[in-house]
Amino acid sequence: MTITAQEAEPYIELNGVRKGFKFGTEGISIFSDLNLSIARGDFVAVMGPSGSGKSTLLNILSGIDSPDAGKVRIGKSHLDRMGESARSSWRAHNMGIVFQFYNLLPMLNTAQNVELPLLLKPLTRRQRSARVDTVLDLVGLNGRQKQYPNRMSGGQQQRVGIARAIVADPGLLLCDEPTGDLDRKSANDILEMLGFLNRELNKTIVMVTHDPEAARFARRTLHLDKGTFIEQGMDSQ
Amino acid sequence: MSSQFKQTFVMIRANLGSLPRRAWISLSMVLSVALVVSVLIGFLSMAKGFETALASAGSASVAIIFGGGTNQEIGSDIPPEMIRNLKASKGDTGIARDANGDLIVSRETLVPVDVRRLADGADQALALRGMDPAGPSLRDGAALSGGRLFAPGSREIVVGKRIASEFAGFDIGDKVRLGPLDWTVAGHFAAGGSAFESEIWADMEAVQSAFDRQGQVQTVRVRLDGPAGLKTLQAVLAASSGTPIVAMPEVDFYVSQSERISSLIRLFGWPIALLMAIGATAGALNTMMSSVSDRSVEIATVRTLGFSRFAAFSATWVEAMLMSLVGTCTGAIASWLVFNGWQASTLGANNTQMAFQLSVTTDLMLQASLLGLAIGIVGGALPAFAATRLPLASALRNSG
């Protein structure tokens, strides 16, 4: 055994996760015993039929929802043992989230939207605006700082969304159908960008998608159905 | 700037930016706050104006003597022998004397009379005051503004300017029917807008005989002989009479009069304004709840980015406070423009009409404004709390 314990340990680990929702008196079970490991630097696509619990899985990973039972560990943090506000600040420092419908604030311009996560950090206005400019450059939106979301195409808005997700330089990106609302061309641009962030900046990415084409940009694809994963490794083919 | 403030600040900016999406309900909150504030200012300025009118009527160097155990004009009764004794007394009574060495006193009696008003033809009760010739000179702020005083023993009247302008047939030389008989208007007097201007003055004996009140004296008004006069007078009265007789400075009398009426106005005003404020608070709560649900995706988004509950709370609360602030300013400015200096009249002392001006002062605007702001503070608190409890996962599910 030459590999140290730390290297052997996966970056993300779900163990025996159980999650259900209550509808009045009836309850539905989404996962009864979900297990998952993701290595640091991986790019994982999660596919599966509608209602299979893909978004629920991302919510558990991001800590905006908590499992009914089981362990959720990301890096050294055990999310299942943390309170709501601890998870909230953990999220601010460790992950970026990309939404299907971008979720930009319509009354803030591009730069202000991208700046939001930086307001949680002890940075000066100058430092913040330099960081914003850098990531806008990275997503190809340099010069659009003052533009408002409603004046942009879907693809551009999603690039703002990605800029916002990476501006605080988190190690992990969670994307819930980031291309679900885009045409093929814009979708491919976004996926290229995610691939770039994974390869060049070593971001670990978990992306939920319905689109098999999108899944091809990932290193690894998981199929979620009836509460369990069926893996299809793209690399191994 | 701490991170919490930066978060709150940007959320407030986003909030206010999204106000046009809920313009109508926000406007309704602003208007209901404005309404509460104006109603309260209306009542308070009425009370204030009433106080001002009465307080400026009184003088410290004039005293009023009441008999019969009261310090109101109605119900007061001065026994005739008391006046005789006082006039006969050679020593110091505390009362000033005129050039002839006679005491400056005026026996007075008030009779309510019905008079028809110009504007609406309605009958109004006015105060007809019978007084001795010294009476007019015992009103320090009052002066003839036209004509002359009533002649002793004649059925002539002088009327306050306000009455002359508000009621028909009070021009100089006009004949007016007061009670069973006609009276001639001999003159007009002005008294700086004070309560006196709402009175009609006539000769004491003429009033007594016209209204069948021979020998009846309600009060005696006297000019005091210097600052020590009141003490001397009170001592003399206490020594000389069996029945309880009190003397009080005219200014005290009017202040006590105004206190009763103005506190009555406030007693009505505050509960009405408070009830309206409770209604407005419920409205504010509703407005802010819909603001939270309107902004739920945005709130959930920034909370997902790591924004604190504190920021979600304070941004919502500040929105409520800002709207109530706008409402408060609107209400205060509008009521200042409308109410300040507005002529009003009410039943004054002795069940007679008294005219006065509403007076919107800064301190009562402040009181009403605090109530207006309280609506936002109270009505916004619960929705602000609700904003912190927003379930993020389900709020984001609706973002499509």
Ligand SMILES: Nc1ncnc2c1ncn2[C@@H]1O[C@H](COP(=O)(O)OP(=O)(O)OP(=O)(O)O)[C@@H](O)[C@H]1O
């Ligand atoms: N907050 C919630 N309250 C009640 N039920 C919920 C909640 N969130 C999810 N569900 C239910 O859990 C199941 C899984 O939902 P989830 O959104 O995770 O599915 P999904 O795989 O993302 O579906 P889609 O592909 O349509 O986005 C669904 O049946 C959904 O109705």
Ligand SMILES: [Mg+2]
């Ligand atoms: Mg989903």
